[in-house]
Amino acid sequence: MPERTEALGEQGAAEYGTAELPHDSAALIAWLTQLVRSHENGTLAELRRAGEPTNAQIRAGWFGGEKHRELFERASFLFAVYHQGRSVPSYxxxxxxxxxxxxxxxxxxxxxxxxxxxxxxxxxxxxxxxxxxxxxxxxxxxxxxxxxxxxxxxxxxxxxxxxxxxxxxxxxxxxxxxxxxxxxx
CATH class of the missing domain: 1.20.120 (Four Helix Bundle (Hemerythrin (Met), subunit A))
Structure with a gap:
């Protein structure tokens, strides 16, 4: 866990502890809406893919912290399903x-x-x-x-x-x- 402490810095590690990073749903939505705006259709398609985790699903999971990784991956799937073929994001x-x-x-x-x-x-x-x-x-x-x-x-x-x-x-x-x-x- 020393990598996490280094990445957060001493103040961040003290604030959040090293056992669990917080989740950030607003940051996930910002990332997902940017994918729609910039027509990153391949990345959105990766979010909809079942089976082995894709790079996009893993990236979405990062926003969930340690505790909610899978939930954030699955929520990004729902977002990608809704936005399939759309060029304007809906919040x-x-x-x-x-x-x-x-x-x-x-x-x-x-x-x-x-x-x-x-x-x-x-x-x-x-x-x-x-x-x-x-x-x-x-x-x-x-x-x-x-x-x-x-x-x-x-x-x-x-x-x-x-x-x-x-x-x-x-x-x-x-x-x-x-x-x-x-x-x-």
Whole structure:
């Protein structure tokens, strides 16, 4: 571990300790959006590749620190899936539950759409991070040309997923089923 102490400097090593480097979701999103802006399609394709870790996946994992490396690699996969073929990055908005309200067709959107309800139910019922279902949400939003969830918030929520006191799944459900503000107008 002496390399890490040297890289951080004495003050950084004292501040963060040598056992664990902090994660930085904002820096990951900055890097990913720059890949989209600069049309680094090969690197984005590497992030979507399954199997042996690619250079791009490993680089994305660095932003997760020691503890959240794999989570950051997988979150960058979701980002790359959404941005496949796009030349302008989307930072997204809302939580995943709020973003899922944008799933649907015709007059049936969000809680009025049975497919969206089933998808959100699968996501929030999972005790572990439901990667496959998250991919379905992101893919659905992409296919509908709807904004994704706010990427940095999504990552922070996933970091806290198994912390019951954070109530991430519950908060996503609340956001998904929130009353439509336009009804009162």
């Amino acid at each position: 997204g908005f809302d939580s995943l539950g709020g973003a899922a309200r944008r799933i649907g067709t015709g007059k049936e959107w969000g809680p009025a759409n049975p497919g969206a309800v089933r998808l959100v139910s699968r996501v929030v019922a999972s005790r572990r991070v439901p990667w496959r279902h998250l991919q379905h949400v992101v893919t659905r939003l992409r296919s509908l040309d709807k904004a994704p969830p706010r990427w940095d918030q999504l990552i922070e929520d996933l970091v806290k997923w198994e912390d019951r006191s954070a109530r991430v799944a519950y908060n996503w459900s609340v956001d998904f089923y929130a009353p439509d503000q336009r009804r009162g107008k």
